[in-house]
Amino acid sequence: MMSDRAPVPPLALDRPNSYIGRSVPRPNARRLVQGRGHYTDDVAAPAGVLHAAFLRSPYAHARITHIDVAAAKAAPGVALVVTGAEIDQVCEPWVGVLSHFKGLRSATQHALAVDHVVWQGEPVVGVAALTRAMAEDALSLIEIAYAELPPVTDPDAALLPESPLIHPELGSNLAFALTVESGDAEAAFRDAHTVVSGDFRFGRHSPVTLEARSVLADFNPSERRLTVHQSTQTPYQMQDIYARHLGLPQANVHVIAKDVGGSFGMKLHVYGDEVATVAMSVILGRAVKFIADRLESFPSDIHARDHRVRARMAVAADGEITAMIVDDLTGVGAFSAYPRTSAVEGNQAIRLMGGPYKLRHYSGNLRVVFQNKAVMSQYRAVGHPIACGVTEALVDQAAAAIGLDPLEFRRRNLLTDDVYPYTSPTGYLFERLSHHQCVDKLERLMDYPALRADQAEARTKGVVRGIGFAVFIEITNPGPAFYGVGGARITAQDGCVLTLEPSGNIRCAVSVTEQGQGTEAIMAQIAASAVGVRIEDVRVITGDTAATPYGGATWASRGAGIGGETVLITGKALRANLLRLAGILLQMPPDNLDISDGLIVDNATGRERITLQELARIAYYRPDTLPQGVQAELTAAHHHVPRGQPFAFTNGIQASHVEVDVESGFVRLLNHWVVEDCGRVINPLLVDEQIRGGVVQGIGAALFEECLYSEQGQLLNGTLADYLVPMASEMPDIHVDHVSTPTLHSELGAKGVGEAGTAGAAAAVLNAINDALQPFGARLSQMPATPERILRALGKLAG
Amino acid sequence: MTTMATTISVNGTSVTRQVEPRTNLVDFLRGELGLTGTHVGCEHGVCGACTVLMDGATVRGCLILAVQASGRDVLTIEGLSEPGHRITKALQEAFVLRNALQCGFCTPGILVTATELLTQDPAPSRELIREAISGHYCRCTGYHAIVDAVQQAADVLAATQGPA
Numbered sequence: 001m002m003s004d005r006a007p008v009p010p011l012a013l014d015r016p017n018s019y020i021g022r023s024v025p026r027p028n029a030r031r032l033v034q035g036r037g038h039y040t041d042d043v044a045a046p047a048g049v050l051h052a053a054f055l056r057s058p059y060a061h062a063r064i065t066h067i068d069v070a071a072a073k074a075a076p077g078v079a080l081v082v083t084g085a086e087i088d089q090v091c092e093p094w095v096g097v098l099s100h101f102k103g104l105r106s107a108t109q110h111a112l113a114v115d116h117v118v119w120q121g122e123p124v125v126g127v128a129a130l131t132r133a134m135a136e137d138a139l140s141l142i143e144i145a146y147a148e149l150p151p152v153t154d155p156d157a158a159l160l161p162e163s164p165l166i167h168p169e170l171g172s173n174l175a176f177a178l179t180v181e182s183g184d185a186e187a188a189f190r191d192a193h194t195v196v197s198g199d200f201r202f203g204r205h206s207p208v209t210l211e212a213r214s215v216l217a218d219f220n221p222s223e224r225r226l227t228v229h230q231s232t233q234t235p236y237q238m239q240d241i242y243a244r245h246l247g248l249p250q251a252n253v254h255v256i257a258k259d260v261g262g263s264f265g266m267k268l269h270v271y272g273d274e275v276a277t278v279a280m281s282v283i284l285g286r287a288v289k290f291i292a293d294r295l296e297s298f299p300s301d302i303h304a305r306d307h308r309v310r311a312r313m314a315v316a317a318d319g320e321i322t323a324m325i326v327d328d329l330t331g332v333g334a335f336s337a338y339p340r341t342s343a344v345e346g347n348q349a350i351r352l353m354g355g356p357y358k359l360r361h362y363s364g365n366l367r368v369v370f371q372n373k374a375v376m377s378q379y380r381a382v383g384h385p386i387a388c389g390v391t392e393a394l395v396d397q398a399a400a401a402i403g404l405d406p407l408e409f410r411r412r413n414l415l416t417d418d419v420y421p422y423t424s425p426t427g428y429l430f431e432r433l434s435h436h437q438c439v440d441k442l443e444r445l446m447d448y449p450a451l452r453a454d455q456a457e458a459r460t461k462g463v464v465r466g467i468g469f470a471v472f473i474e475i476t477n478p479g480p481a482f483y484g485v486g487g488a489r490i491t492a493q494d495g496c497v498l499t500l501e502p503s504g505n506i507r508c509a510v511s512v513t514e515q516g517q518g519t520e521a522i523m524a525q526i527a528a529s530a531v532g533v534r535i536e537d538v539r540v541i542t543g544d545t546a547a548t549p550y551g552g553a554t555w556a557s558r559g560a561g562i563g564g565e566t567v568l569i570t571g572k573a574l575r576a577n578l579l580r581l582a583g584i585l586l587q588m589p590p591d592n593l594d595i596s597d598g599l600i601v602d603n604a605t606g607r608e609r610i611t612l613q614e615l616a617r618i619a620y621y622r623p624d625t626l627p628q629g630v631q632a633e634l635t636a637a638h639h640h641v642p643r644g645q646p647f648a649f650t651n652g653i654q655a656s657h658v659e660v661d662v663e664s665g666f667v668r669l670l671n672h673w674v675v676e677d678c679g680r681v682i683n684p685l686l687v688d689e690q691i692r693g694g695v696v697q698g699i700g701a702a703l704f705e706e707c708l709y710s711e712q713g714q715l716l717n718g719t720l721a722d723y724l725v726p727m728a729s730e731m732p733d734i735h736v737d738h739v740s741t742p743t744l745h746s747e748l749g750a751k752g753v754g755e756a757g758t759a760g761a762a763a764a765v766l767n768a769i770n771d772a773l774q775p776f777g778a779r780l781s782q783m784p785a786t787p788e789r790i791l792r793a794l795g796k797l798a799g
Numbered sequence: 800m801t802t803m804a805t806t807i808s809v810n811g812t813s814v815t816r817q818v819e820p821r822t823n824l825v826d827f828l829r830g831e832l833g834l835t836g837t838h839v840g841c842e843h844g845v846c847g848a849c850t851v852l853m854d855g856a857t858v859r860g861c862l863i864l865a866v867q868a869s870g871r872d873v874l875t876i877e878g879l880s881e882p883g884h885r886i887t888k889a890l891q892e893a894f895v896l897r898n899a900l901q902c903g904f905c906t907p908g909i910l911v912t913a914t915e916l917l918t919q920d921p922a923p924s925r926e927l928i929r930e931a932i933s934g935h936y937c938r939c940t941g942y943h944a945i946v947d948a949v950q951q952a953a954d955v956l957a958a959t960q961g962p963a
C-alpha cells in the first residue's frame with residue numbers, strides 16, 4: 001500500500017492492536033444477507049398508517065387550468081387528497097440557489113405543482129389512503145385539465161432568443177454561467193504545433209438505486225413532534241429542511257435512516273413528493289408512507305450528466321500539452337435542485353478539465369440551462385466523468401497526432417512529483433498526487449506490452465480489440481467551501497460521541513451514515529484502534545438525528561476522511577479519560593499505562609493491570625470506591641471539520657480492454673484495471689469494492705445508460721426494461737491496486753474513494769473503443785457508445 | 800374489491816389469508832406475513848430483488864399473484880436462513896467475508912438464485928455464475944465480488960461435503 005516515493009507518515013494508530021489497514025468484514029452485513037435489513041419500507045408502520053400516491057404531470061410543459069378531486073375524495077379508503085396550493089399552506093416552497101454560485105437562478109418550486117407544470121412526471125396531486133392500491137385507484141378518479149405549452153428540451157435551442165421560457169419571471173432559460181480563465185489560451189493555440197478537438201456528448205442518466213426513494217412520516221399533533229423514517233444519505237439536512245419548511249422547532253423533528261438501499265448522491269436532494277408526504281402527515285396527524293415505484297422513479301429521481309462539450313487541446317512540437325479551451329453546455333431540467341443546486345456538476349466539470357496535466361493556459365466556459373425535463377443534480381462523481389471523458393479523449397487524439405504511445409504521452413504531460421503543493425489553472429489546490437507511481441503500477445498490473453502484442457495478433461485474425469486509458473483526479477473531503485459558504489444549511493463538520501458502557505463495550509454514535517459502503521465498519525475500526533479495544537466490542541450507531549450528533553453525513557467521499565478523523569479524535573480523547581481514571585485506581589501516572597485489546601496494561605511491560613470491564617464496573621456501580629472528588633468521564637464528544645484545504649484530491653488511472661464486433665457494433669469488455677491513491681487505506685476490502693462498484697457505474701455511462709426524451713419532453717425509456725444498466729454477464733473482472741499518499745491535513749490521512757471508479761471508467765472504455773476503431777478511421781465522441789452509434793461511426797449505418 | 804381464500808406453504812408453514820386477486824406474491828409476503836427480506840425493486844420483473852423459490856425453482860415475486868401461489872411451497876430468504884439450508888448458509892458466509900454486498904437490497908434475491916445455481920451445479924465457472932445472476936441488478940458492487948463469493952461458497956461446500 002506504500003507509495004514508491006512518499007513514505008507514509010507514522011500514525012499514532014500504528015499499534016499492535018490497530019485495525020487500520022485491515023480487511024475487516026462489515027458488522028452489519030450479516031443481517032442483510034439473512035433478509036433482516038430495515039429499509040424504510042420494512043419499518044413496522046404505526047397503526048393507521050396511510051399510503052401516499054401522486055398524480056404526475058403527463059406533459060413536459062403545461063398550464064393547469066382545472067383540478068377536480070371530488071370523486072377521488074369520495075373513493076374507498078381515501079383520507080386526504082391535496083393539491084399544491086393546499087400543501088403550500090403548511091409547507092414553505094423553495095428556490096434552489098446558493099450565493100457562492102454567483103448569478104445562479106431558479107424559480108420557486110412547490111412540493112406539488114401550482115398552476116404550471118414544467119416536466120413530465122412532476123407531482124401535481126397527492127392522495128393518502130388505507131393502501132397504496134386504494135390511493136392509486138383514487139388517482140384514476142382525479143381530473144386535471146391542462147393547456148399545453150411549448151416544451152423546451154434541447155439545451156442549445158433553450159438559449160435561442162425565440163425559445164419559449166420555462167420560468168417567464170427569469171427572463172431566459174439560462175440558470176448559470178461561469179467562465180474560468182488562466183494564462184493565455186488563445187495565444188497558446190496560435191503557437192500550437194498541433195491542435196486536436198472534439199464535440200462530446202454525454203447522455204442523461206438516472207441513478208437507479210435498487211431501493212426506490214422511500215419515506216414514512218408520523219406527525220404527533222399533541223406535541224407537534226414529527227418522526228420521519230427516510231431512505232436518505234443526509235438525515236440532519238432533512239431534519240433542518242422539515243423543520244424550516246413545515247414551521248416546526250428543529251428539536252421536534254426526528255429523522256431516521258436505517259438501512260438505505262443505494263443512494264449514489266440521489267438520496268440527498270429534496271423531492272416534492274417526499275416533502276408532500278411529510279406535509280400530509282402534518283395535516284392529518286397520522287402516519288403517511290410513500291414508496292416510489294420504479295415507473296415514477298425514472299421521471300422524478302434527479303437525473304445526472306447531460307452535457308454537450310466542445311473542446312480543443314493545443315500541443316507543442318515536443319508533445320507538451322500547452323492549453324485547453326472548453327465550452328460546456330449542460331441541461332439541468334426544470335429547476336435547480338434544492339438545497340444543493342444544479343450548478344455543482346457543471347462547475348466541477350469545467351474546473352476538473354485537464355486537471356492531471358501540466359498545461360497552464362486554460363479557458364473554460366460553462367452554461368447551465370433549464371429544460372422541461374426531470375431536475376438534474378449531484379450523482380456519484382459529480383462532473384468528473386465529463387472532465388475526464390473530454391480530457392482523456394483529447395489526450396489520446398493528441399498522442400496519435402504527435403505519434404506517441406498514449407501511455408508515454410501521458411507520462412510526458414502528467415504533473416510531476418516535484419510540483420506539490422500545486423494550484424491548477426482552474427484554482428484547485430493539489431496537496432500531493434501520485435500520477436507517475438500510478439501509471440507505472442498500472443502498466444505492470446495490466447502487462448501493457450503483452451496486450452499490445454495481443455492486439456496486433458488478434459487484428460491479423462480479424463478480431464478487433466482496443467486498449468484505453470484514463471487518468472483521473474477526484475474531489476473528496478469537502479469542507480465548508482462546498483455548500484456552507486453559499487448559505488446552505490449543509491454542514492461540513494461531523495460529530496462523534498464515544499462512551500465506555502457499563503459492560504466495558506464502546507458505543508460510537510457518529511454523524512456519517514451508511515448506505516453500504518461500509519461506513520459502520522471503518523468507524524468501528526477507527527474507534528477500536530483509537531481507544532484500544534477489540535472491534536467486536538464497538539457498537540456503531542448512525543443515521544438517527546436523535547442518537548448521534550448533527551453532521552454532514554455521507555456524500556462526496558467525505559465519510560472516511562472527515563467522519564473517520566472525527567472518530568479518531570474522539571477515540572483518543574476517550575482513551576485519555578479512561579487512562580486518567582485507571583491511573584487514579586492503580587495509583588500510577590496515566591502516561592505509564594496503555595489500553596490494548598480492552599485491557600489497561602503497563603506501558604513498559606505490556607502486563608495487564610485491569611480490564612476495561614472492571615474499570616467500567618467500578619466507574620458505573622462503585623464510584624464510592626473512588627477517591628473523593630473524582631468523577632469518571634466515560635464519554636468523549638468531539639466535532640471535526642477539515643480546515644487545511646477546501647477539499648482533498650485523490651488521483652489514479654484506469655485501463656480498459658475491449659473487443660468490438662464491427663459487424664454488430666457490440667462491445668465486449670475483456671478486462672478493466674484501476675490503480676488509485678485514496679491516501680491511507682483503512683479497509684482494503686471495502687476500498688476495492690467501492691472502486692469496482694464505481695467502475696461499473698462508469699461502464700454503464702460508457703455503454704448503456706441514457707434517459708431518452710422525445711422532442712415533446714416525454715421520457716421514452718422510463719422502465720428498468722428499457723433503461724439499460726450493467727448486468728453481471730457483460731461486466732469484466734476488475735483488477736484494483738493502490739498507491740498510498742495520505743493527506744497530511746489529518747492524522748488519519750484518508751482521502752475518500754467513492755467517486756474514483758466512476759470518475760474514470762467511462763473515459764477508459766470509450767478510449768478503448770476508439771483505439772479498436774482507429775484502423776477503420778472511425779471515432780466516437782458520444783456516450784453511451786451504443787451498437788447503433790458504433791455502426792454509424794463505422795459508416796455501416798446511415799445518418 | 801372481492802378477496803379469495805388463499806393457502807400457501809411459506810417457509811414450511813401453511814398460511815391461509817383472504818387476498819385480493821390483484822395482490823402479487825411479494826406484496827403478500829411482505830404485507831400479510833411481514834417477511835420483509837424479499838424486496839421490491841421494480842415491480843416489472845427485471846431487477847430480481849423479489850426473487851423467491853416456489854416449489855424449488857426461482858420466481859419473481861412481482862410477476863406472480865399471491866392467488867397463483869395457492870397450494871405451492873414458497874421459500875424466502877428468511878426460510879433459507881433457518882438451519883438445514885447448507886448451500887444458502889455457505890453463500891451467506893462467503894458474501895459477508897468477501898464483502899459481496901454493499902447496500903444489500905439486491906442481496907436476498909441473488910442469494911436465492913445462487914442457491915438454486917449451486918443446487919443444480921456445485922462447481923459453476925465464473926462465466927456461468929455471471930450468467931446465472933444476470934437476472935439480478937446490483938448497482939453497488941459491480942458484480943465481481945458476488946462472482947467471487949459464489950465461487951468461494953462452492954469451494955467450501957465441496958470441501959465440507961467431500962467427493963459427490
